[in-house]
Amino acid sequence: MTHPEFARTLRIHEIGAPVRHESLTATKAECAALAKRFDLVALDALTAELDVHRSAGAIRVAGSFHAVGAQPCVVSAEPVPFDLDDVVEVNFSDGARVADEEIELTDDQLDELPLEGDTLDLGELVAQSLALALDPWPRAPEEIRAAAARHLISEAEAEALAAADKAAANPFAVLKKK
Template structure:
């Protein structure tokens, strides 16, 4: 996770994790900021319930994310309400030393599920926010999408695509 401030910050101390259940419920201001961050019309509801367990300095968090969002249809731009109900599984681990951005890093498959933290706490809220972003369908379409496709000619394969001329260009 980046060092930038999150719209949904919930700092959790590692030493206080064992057997704890945490509810992350976004306030009106947090939901508005998340809607802006993820280019949504609105985030009407966002709540996650996670049970934490600790193994030394590693903390696992398992639970669910439930949200109600309104996004824009990918074709017509109309408001499109969506419900999100996702299972969440996080593993927070201590950050591994200094990171050099010029250095190539090999990741094991298990590393991809780990969220590094520095110090003695981690931001559970940002992990929930990023999970919301991953749950959003970037190609969601509404009931008017087919009509709009017909109106602009996207459903006519014989009609010349303005990008077709770029296909044959050698851009190297």
């Protein structure tokens, strides 16, 4: 079993009706591990402010997170900075749903997850929320993409280099030259 990079667990039996405020801050090592997990150029900061409380067979987690870092551009792989502020709102429910049963969800049920085990990992919830909030197709500004494109070679040049490498790797290439 792998351990989450940003684990901040609460024991479920310790969560009651009064609102419990949790402030989370990822360490440099945790940010580096999350950056690797989500294929980011860098994750400089990740913080969250969450309120947790139990109500009617569910545990409600609501708040926000802030993340600063950079993603690779999908065109040039150049860093594309991000500065995200996003909301986290999830209900963890005791009731299990039948997997084969087709159900219709209302808007307030869309962010409902089952409770698993005896702990709730707020850090992993924030990490997954970050992953969902990231731009799936980050693009660097045009001038940066243009500068990166000047270092690219054409398909014909790439094929010629690959053919030369293949020929040089052939052990009989020396005999062919004679």
